[in-house]
Amino acid sequence: MLRTMDATTVRQVSERATRVLAPNPGPMTLDGTNTYVLREGTDVVVVDPGPDDAGHLERVLEVATADGGRVALVVLTHHHRDHTAGADALAERTGAPVRGAGRGEPFADGERLAAGALSLTVLTTPGHTADSVCLLLPADGLLLTGDTVLGRGSTVLAWPDGDVTAYLATLDRLLALARREVSSIAPGHGPHVDEPAAALENIRTHRNARLAEVRAAVAAGARTPEDVVRRVYGDVDPALESAAGQSARTQLAHLGIVPRT
Template identity: 50%
Template sequence: MTGAATPPGRPSGAAPRGRITARATSVLAPNASPMTLDGTNTWILAEPDAARAVVVDPGPRDEGHLRAVRDAVTARGQRVDLVLLTHGHPDHAEGAVRFAELTGAPVRALDPALRLGDEGLGDGDVVTTGGIELRVVATPGHTGDSLSFHLPADGALLTGDTVLGRGTTVVAHPDGRLGDYLDSLRRLRSLTEGEAGAHTVLPGHGPVLADAQGAIDHYLAHRAERLAQVEAAVERGLTTPEQVVAEVYAAVDRALWPAAELSVRAQLDHLRERGRLRRPPAHG
């Protein structure tokens, strides 16, 4: 979900296209919307001289886009050896079955229902297809099945919807949980520390972020601010998630209010679990 102001130092331009790092190339899906920003960033990862490539998030089932991704790989004399999914939302994963038909590549995901092939994908796994090293990091919160991928050779984090290139993301209640999401942000931040830490975010939507640590710090601060606003709204007597959204997200595009309501419900659950709501909100 978008709607937060872009913090200082974060790019606010268009989504990436073409080669972005030595090993990462982006192909933008034609599914722009208030929820998907410019569209879904499909990522092609490969060592510069390798014959095999990994594709992350084929995107929606759009034949032109899926063929464009395949053709971007074959134009470099490579073949798609593996498809990885950051999570199962349709704008990231709906095209995976068709893309597998086009390329013959298996699909690996945390959710068994999304897999095509014998291998799953989980926290701590290391993908080495075609010589590339890609480390799997479980980052639940946006959804329960959300994964991020650490590409150490490029100092990059592929974050799916956990960190966006512009604005902030929705905690998709009830599958998404705020406590998990905050833990995931802290885990990603730990990967940015030290001289060898990741410095670039390659997001599922929006522009590339050159200051990974700054972006994650902004997300943590934003979530703390929103949580305090929600708690204060309930203490003032607002009784339904819809009422809380209307007050706390008043400056946000109304088209995003349904997504904001999911985040509010996740925040209310988080506060309730921690005994911080003296006045329980209605579920209206």
């Protein structure tokens, strides 16, 4: 059962996982970046340290080191700075190694990470970025998704790193997993997801519907990302205009209208 530990910043989302919300809200980060502190016993894994913010680092360390805990490993779900910028400071304070997003040994799909009694399974899940991974915490039925699945809305597949083809395959894989052994999703941004299969089905439906709209726009003469944004996205918040254009380009690449390179 979810329980609030102190207001909305620190929240235990499963028996072994606590979310610490970073103070970086915005159009692309929603309420802010969710940093996760995973623990069984004294060894702790920190997932996505978030921005380079001294106050956030202190809150993460307070949660991680309570009752004699120590940070044994820092994991990055992908390379975007709102997830990774705080990694160096956290590693310096704790001496813990950092893996993911080009740091440390590359992840292998299905690799098991262990920190004391805590066990995680790494899933390579490209689409949002080429280096995106999700982490399964089997003991809690919890799937940590980074930006692959958000708690609200739909993630951006930004050019050139985003890939619609890969993302659709990732969604199919995660949906099959959710139906078997995932009871909730801990996203990189937004609220906890308590009905993972339904959420993933909705995301897949949304993606396919948007691709149908892009196909229709192409049939009507759209050839550039700017054409697609005008015809499909309509009035776009200026803060999201660049992201919309990049998403449109990844969709056109998926449909073979523009090259991947």
